[in-house]
Amino acid sequence: MKKIKVHIADDHKILIDGIIAVLSSEENIEVVGYSLTGKDVLNWFASNEADILILDINMPKVDGIGVLQNFLEQGFQQKVIVLSSYDETKLIKEVLKIGANGFLAKKCAGENIVEAINAVYNGKQYFSKSIQEKLLSTFTKQLTKSDLPSQDGSFFSSLTPREIEVLRLIAKQYNSKEISKLLHISVNTVETHRKNLISKLNVKNVVGLAIYAVKNNIV
Amino acid sequence: MKKIKVHIADDHKILIDGIIAVLSSEENIEVVGYSLTGKDVLNWFASNEADILILDINMPKVDGIGVLQNFLEQGFQQKVIVLSSYDETKLIKEVLKIGANGFLAKKCAGENIVEAINAVYNGKQYFSKSIQEKLLSTFTKQLTKSDLPSQDGSFFSSLTPREIEVLRLIAKQYNSKEISKLLHISVNTVETHRKNLISKLNVKNVVGLAIYAVKNNIV
DNA sequence: TTATTTTTAACGGTTTTCAGTGATGTAAAA
DNA sequence: TTTTACATCACTGAAAACCGTTAAAAATAA
Numbered sequence: 001m002k003k004i005k006v007h008i009a010d011d012h013k014i015l016i017d018g019i020i021a022v023l024s025s026e027e028n029i030e031v032v033g034y035s036l037t038g039k040d041v042l043n044w045f046a047s048n049e050a051d052i053l054i055l056d057i058n059m060p061k062v063d064g065i066g067v068l069q070n071f072l073e074q075g076f077q078q079k080v081i082v083l084s085s086y087d088e089t090k091l092i093k094e095v096l097k098i099g100a101n102g103f104l105a106k107k108c109a110g111e112n113i114v115e116a117i118n119a120v121y122n123g124k125q126y127f128s129k130s131i132q133e134k135l136l137s138t139f140t141k142q143l144t145k146s147d148l149p150s151q152d153g154s155f156f157s158s159l160t161p162r163e164i165e166v167l168r169l170i171a172k173q174y175n176s177k178e179i180s181k182l183l184h185i186s187v188n189t190v191e192t193h194r195k196n197l198i199s200k201l202n203v204k205n206v207v208g209l210a211i212y213a214v215k216n217n218i219v
Numbered sequence: 220m221k222k223i224k225v226h227i228a229d230d231h232k233i234l235i236d237g238i239i240a241v242l243s244s245e246e247n248i249e250v251v252g253y254s255l256t257g258k259d260v261l262n263w264f265a266s267n268e269a270d271i272l273i274l275d276i277n278m279p280k281v282d283g284i285g286v287l288q289n290f291l292e293q294g295f296q297q298k299v300i301v302l303s304s305y306d307e308t309k310l311i312k313e314v315l316k317i318g319a320n321g322f323l324a325k326k327c328a329g330e331n332i333v334e335a336i337n338a339v340y341n342g343k344q345y346f347s348k349s350i351q352e353k354l355l356s357t358f359t360k361q362l363t364k365s366d367l368p369s370q371d372g373s374f375f376s377s378l379t380p381r382e383i384e385v386l387r388l389i390a391k392q393y394n395s396k397e398i399s400k401l402l403h404i405s406v407n408t409v410e411t412h413r414k415n416l417i418s419k420l421n422v423k424n425v426v427g428l429a430i431y432a433v434k435n436n437i438v
Numbered sequence: 439t440t441a442t443t444t445t446t447a448a449c450g451g452t453t454t455t456c457a458g459t460g461a462t463g464t465a466a467a468a
Numbered sequence: 469t470t471t472t473a474c475a476t477c478a479c480t481g482a483a484a485a486c487c488g489t490t491a492a493a494a495a496t497a498a
Binding site for chain 2: 013083109113175210215
């Protein structure tokens with residue numbers, strides 16, 4: 001019997017070990033590798049084989065969405081199940097738009113991951129219960145309140161390296177003047193980056209930026 | 220042979236299931252229960268028995284430190300191993316001051332949890348490697364730079380309910396004026412709370428508050 | 439080599455934050 | 469009963485954030 005080969009990417013080794021332990025009792029699933037950073041994922045798949053990638057979207061250093069984007073853009077054909085601590089509508093939508101095959105909130109039960117792997121391997125999509133609920137409620141809201149008109153059309157497009165750099169410094173509680181000195185650029189430039197970040201990420205203020213940064217481990 | 224009874228508290232069910240799976244191969248350890256919220260922990264221990272509590276410090280709604288504090292204040296004699304996504308010096312110090320027996324960063328390997336349980340059960344303290352490194356570097360810094368004089372003496376004392384309320388709204392990107400309307404209090408009061416939060420949590424500005432809020436799931 | 443994206447920069451004006459200081463009522467704890 | 473902690477409110481001034489708009493280099497991609 002052919003086993004489904006799975007690769008797990010998450011910055012929490014303890015969670016990886018946990019998932020491996022959960023999957024070890026499954027006859028038809030085999031964990032063939034794991035990565036602790038987004039970068040490692042791409043490297044691993046460049047020289048190894050797996051059927052499914054389980055990807056934690058909240059990984060350090062890089063914009064989590066970016067990893068997923070790169071992975072799919074580089075032509076990898078493997079199915080992707082996204083794991084996330086946060087079940088935010090925006091995030092779910094974006095992930096689906098980019099092309100993930102499944103979405104699991106971390107608060108879901110371990111057995112769901114088995115279901116997800118089997119479903120996705122067989123060409124289906126899989127969403128954990130809380131995600132399904134989110135999507136449904138979004139859908140119903142859409143009927144009434146035209147959920148998040150998204151102002152400019154394309155929010156959430158991934159950030160430029162410089163923007164991520166500025167964002168990281170913002171999240172370290174530096175103000176614009178301090179950031180300008182650290183990066184040797186004008187305060188105006190920093191403020192421009194800041195404004196662009198706020199509009200790109202569709203948040204209201206620095207607080208929104210800080211929260212995005214933490215949730216995406218850009219710290 | 221008497222088994223070590225363990226209770227796990229974490230808001231990520233998938234992690235709990237993972238840890239259970241990891242521990243299932245251990246002859247002398249038995250997971251006798253789990254909680255998904257801080258509140259449940261206290262309730263569970265009021266009517267059940269366990270030797271060790273594995274507590275995720277980043278749990279929803281309540282100030283994670285608060286749960287630990289309540290647990291120990293209510294006279295529970297069980298050993299506590301704290302799990303955390305973030306290995307911040309401040310947090311580690313506070314947790315140890317309150318009286319936890321072990322501290323594991325989530326990025327550590329699954330086997331560490333077994334070591335931690337055994338060590339703590341036998342009256343020892345246990346810290347995962349990254350935590351040990353943090354503590355060491357803090358210690359060496361102390362010799363040179365008098366690490367965090369903490370200004371007023373007692374930073375990080377846990378927050379009042381009202382402060383947590385304000386903090387939650389700040390983390391939702393409301394500004395002071397909006398919060399004052401939501402809570403039907405004066406802007407000045409909100410600003411006072413905000414200032415107290417900043418000094419209590421020893422952060423620099425709203426960004427620090429937002430980050431604290433996310434890391435403690437006060438969202 | 440164009441075309442596009444990214445990074446850089448500026449200006450003027452409004453709003454908000456933040457630090458400092460001080461004050462009052464209330465409720466619980468010592 | 470007297471602290472102590474909590475929530476409430478006020479005023480000031482400087483600093484920072486925020487908004488809108490514009491636009492030129494520089495780097496990259498088509």
